[in-house]
Amino acid sequence: MILDLDRFxxxxxxxxxxxxxxxxxxxxxxxxxxxxxxxxxxxxxxxxCAASLARTSQIAGEAQLKAFLEALxxxxxxxxHEARGSRKRWSPLRWLFGEFPATFRAHIGAFALxxxxxxxxxxxxxxxxxxxxxxxxxxxPFQALNESPAERVAREQKGESSKLEGHKGEFSAQLxxxxxxxxxxxxxxxxxxxxxxxxxxxYNGVMLGAVAADYxxxxxxxxxxxxxxxxxxxxxxxxxxxxxxxxxxxxxLIGDGRRRNRRERLRAVTRPLVTLIGGAGVMLxxxxxxEAFFSQYHEPVIPYAxxxxxxxxxxxxxxxxLSRAGRxxxxxxxxx
Amino acid sequence: xxxxxxSTLTIRTPEGVAFAVPLxxxxxxxxxxxxxxxxxxxVTGMAxxxxxxxxxxxxxxxxxxxxxxxxxxxxxxxxxxEWFWRGQTLGKRALRIRVxxxxxxxxxxxxxxxxxxxxxxxMLPVLYAVGGVACLLTRHAQRLGDLAANTVVVRAATLQIPxxxxxxxxxxxxxxxxxxxxxxxxxxxxxxxxxxxxxxxxRRDSLEPADRLKLFEDLARAMKSLVEFPAxxxxxxxDEHYVRNVLEIVFTR
Numbered sequence: 001m002i003l004d005l006d007r008f009x010x011x012x013x014x015x016x017x018x019x020x021x022x023x024x025x026x027x028x029x030x031x032x033x034x035x036x037x038x039x040x041x042x043x044x045x046x047x048x049c050a051a052s053l054a055r056t057s058q059i060a061g062e063a064q065l066k067a068f069l070e071a072l073x074x075x076x077x078x079x080x081h082e083a084r085g086s087r088k089r090w091s092p093l094r095w096l097f098g099e100f101p102a103t104f105r106a107h108i109g110a111f112a113l114x115x116x117x118x119x120x121x122x123x124x125x126x127x128x129x130x131x132x133x134x135x136x137x138x139x140x141p142f143q144a145l146n147e148s149p150a151e152r153v154a155r156e157q158k159g160e161s162s163k164l165e166g167h168k169g170e171f172s173a174q175l176x177x178x179x180x181x182x183x184x185x186x187x188x189x190x191x192x193x194x195x196x197x198x199x200x201x202x203y204n205g206v207m208l209g210a211v212a213a214d215y216x217x218x219x220x221x222x223x224x225x226x227x228x229x230x231x232x233x234x235x236x237x238x239x240x241x242x243x244x245x246x247x248x249x250x251x252x253l254i255g256d257g258r259r260r261n262r263r264e265r266l267r268a269v270t271r272p273l274v275t276l277i278g279g280a281g282v283m284l285x286x287x288x289x290x291e292a293f294f295s296q297y298h299e300p301v302i303p304y305a306x307x308x309x310x311x312x313x314x315x316x317x318x319x320x321x322l323s324r325a326g327r328x329x330x331x332x333x334x335x336x
Numbered sequence: 337x338x339x340x341x342x343s344t345l346t347i348r349t350p351e352g353v354a355f356a357v358p359l360x361x362x363x364x365x366x367x368x369x370x371x372x373x374x375x376x377x378x379v380t381g382m383a384x385x386x387x388x389x390x391x392x393x394x395x396x397x398x399x400x401x402x403x404x405x406x407x408x409x410x411x412x413x414x415x416x417x418e419w420f421w422r423g424q425t426l427g428k429r430a431l432r433i434r435v436x437x438x439x440x441x442x443x444x445x446x447x448x449x450x451x452x453x454x455x456x457x458x459m460l461p462v463l464y465a466v467g468g469v470a471c472l473l474t475r476h477a478q479r480l481g482d483l484a485a486n487t488v489v490v491r492a493a494t495l496q497i498p499x500x501x502x503x504x505x506x507x508x509x510x511x512x513x514x515x516x517x518x519x520x521x522x523x524x525x526x527x528x529x530x531x532x533x534x535x536x537x538x539r540r541d542s543l544e545p546a547d548r549l550k551l552f553e554d555l556a557r558a559m560k561s562l563v564e565f566p567a568x569x570x571x572x573x574x575d576e577h578y579v580r581n582v583l584e585i586v587f588t589r
Contacts, residue, residue, distance in 0.1 A: 184456050
């Protein structure tokens with residue numbers, strides 16, 4: 001069939017333009033709600049556009065017009081057939097205190113895997129350093145940790161490491177940036193079916209184990225705990241949660257044995273992934289502040305007991321928060 | 337390479353209408369990303385300038401805010417724009433491409449966030465190598481971020497109504513004098529042949545003269561084989577003119 005294109009476009013273009021205007025209105029305001037009358041008109045325009053496309057498709061050659069109608073119909077289709085979630089405004093507080101802990105618990109198996117890999121890496125790192133002290137330079141995450149723990153502790157306790165004075169804010173910001181990038185990277189590696197995330201979590205554990213073994217072996221366990229616990233009790237769980245998100249993603253890519261295709265599985269985990277990584281991000285902001293403004297002070301400025309106590313309280317509070325908060329939260333509460 | 341790789345994403349609506357959305361190519365996406373990188377550099381530079389000029393802030397506070405602002409802009413730029421502009425950043429808008437849900441449903445904030453976070457892995461080891469290879473290997477040109485977030489990047493078409501006035505080279509169409517033959521021609525010309533003819537007319541000025549002559553010769557021969565008009569109506573017509581007359585009959589009444 002060949003259309004009288006002039007007449008066809010002249011007759012239909014006003015409807016296409018009206019549909020385009022309505023779509024633009026919706027696109028400019030994600031929270032826009034149509035009245036019943038508007039929805040009815042919108043549906044009519046959508047069907048009319050679909051009919052135009054069907055007619056244009058029969059003439060096969062009108063490529064430009066067909067491409068335009070397809071693009072217009074694709075936009076309208078998204079509005080007509082979208083049925084996921086509500087259009088409620090997103091609430092940061094409900095998300096942080098409701099959705100985040102609830103999502104964490106819903107995927108606790110992935111967290112356990114993340115934790116197990118880190119513990120395995122820690123054990124390996126500690127064992128490697130104790131059995132082969134010469135490997136210290138290869139195991140330490142950065143050059144400064146290659147000095148002996150005794151020298152470092154003596155220097156810190158004399159207050160000689162005042163190099164951060166006047167730079168604590170910048171240092172804190174750099175820590176937040178670096179840790180956030182590590183968390184995002186760990187999550188992203190979930191897209192490698194989890195292989196990359198396994199490597200990152202295990203390697204993090206190796207570095208942590210090597211540092212811990214070095215200080216404990218030298219008899220500076222209180223210094224180590226006072227140095228790491230205040231920020232580490234939040235920072236390390238945050239990285240573990242990023243690893244948890246990575247394994248949730250990897251699980252969706254690999255499959256869980258149920259009769260759902262990969263697209264459906266991925267669609268189901270998109271929101272939990274963003275919630276987990278967002279929660280980890282919030283935790284890392286807190287950890288960055290504590291590391292720059294609190295962890296870097298040692299005895300005699302702040303007694304180790306106070307620092308260790310602070311870290312333990314944080315860890316208990318985090319555990320209670322993740323295990324108890326958000327029990328009344330349901331998946332329909334937010335439109336994320 | 338996946339032999340089932342497509343250049344379009346086809347969706348079939350419950351109403352039974354199928355539509356195909358053209359997927360954006362790798363080069364277009366790279367160019368859009370380059371524009372976005374330039375925008376991020378400009379915005380972070382301006383933010384750094386503004387922060388350094390703020391009175392009452394210590395040097396440490398300014399440096400801290402600069403570091404955080406860079407983090408925020410580098411992560412948030414694409415997320416914010418793709419959400420508020422329904423799948424478009426400045427670069428994507430300039431090159432007329434947009435991010436779309438893989439099933440053509442409305443793009444969700446979580447999808448936008450996820451695809452942009454996984455960009456960190458797509459950029460590995462250098463120059464977007466992982467993402468580029470993934471685009472080449474996947475059926476719908478998806479990088480890892482797109483796969484995880486169930487999104488695709490498509491070309492956004494604009495309405496370009498064909499300029500049929502170009503068909504009408506002259507007011508007189510000798511073929512119209514034979515109404516019954518014109519009616520038969522309208523029935524016999526296939527949509528494909530009509531479309532090729534129309535494209536040939538619309539693009540004639542961009543063709544080399546020799547190529548143009550050859551193209552219209554072939555088209556005229558194909559059209560003449562469908563219906564034979566009396567010689568007195570066609571003998572003075574050049575091939576291009578003949579094609580124009582046929583298309584005028586086919587597309588207008």
